[in-house]
Amino acid sequence: TEETLVLVKPDGVARGLTGAILARIEAKGYALVDIRLVEPDRDRLAAHYAEHEGKPFYEPLLEFMMSGPAVAIRLAGNRVIEGFRSLAGTTDPTTAAPGTIRGDYGRDWGLAVQQNLVHGSDSSESAARELGIWFG
Numbered sequence: 386t387e388e389t390l391v392l393v394k395p396d397g398v399a400r401g402l403t404g405a406i407l408a409r410i411e412a413k414g415y416a417l418v419d420i421r422l423v424e425p426d427r428d429r430l431a432a433h434y435a436e437h438e439g440k441p442f443y444e445p446l447l448e449f450m451m452s453g454p455a456v457a458i459r460l461a462g463n464r465v466i467e468g469f470r471s472l473a474g475t476t477d478p479t480t481a482a483p484g485t486i487r488g489d490y491g492r493d494w495g496l497a498v499q500q501n502l503v504h505g506s507d508s509s510e511s512a513a514r515e516l517g518i519w520f521g
C-alpha cells in the first residue's frame with residue numbers, strides 16, 4: 386500500500402478546521418498511520434519547500450508556515466497520493482472545485498501567499514522525502 390504526507394497548514398489549524406479535514410480523509414477511507422502537531426522551524430520548511438527556493442512567494446510561504454502550529458499526517462491507502470490531491474483540490478482556493486477541501490473552505494485573503502489549508506505530497510519520491518522530514 387502507498388503512503389503520503391499530508392499537512393494541515395497553520396491557517397487550517399487556526400480556523401479550527403483540523404477536525405473537518407480529518408473527517409473528510411477518514412470518510413474517503415484512507416488510514417491514519419501517524420499524526421502529530423508540529424511547530425515547524427525554518428530549517429525543516431526549507432527542506433520541505435526546497436523546490437520553491439528563489440520564487441517570489443517563497444519567503445511569505447515560510448513565514449506563513451511558521452505562523453502557528455500545523456498537523457502532520459502519515460496517510461496510507463492504494464493511490465493515496467493521487468487520491469488526497471484530488472480531495473484537496475487545486476492550489477488556488479478561489480477556483481478550486483467546490484466539494485474539495487480548498488474549494489469548500491478556502492478563499493483569497495489578499496496575501497502574498499496562497500493560504501490553502503493543506504499540503505499533500507505530489508509523487509512517491511516526494512512522499513518518501515517529505516515523510517522523512519516530518520516523521521523521520
Ligand code: ATP
Nearest residue numbers: 442446475476497498499500501503504505506507
Ligand atoms: P502543496 O505543495 O502545498 O500541496 P501545491 O502542490 O498545490 O500545494 P505548490 O506549487 O507546491 O502547490 O506550492 C506550494 C505552496 O506555495 C502552495 O500550496 C501555496 O501555499 C503556495 N503558492 C504556490 N504558488 C503560489 C503563488 N503563485 N502565489 C502565492 N503562493 C503560492
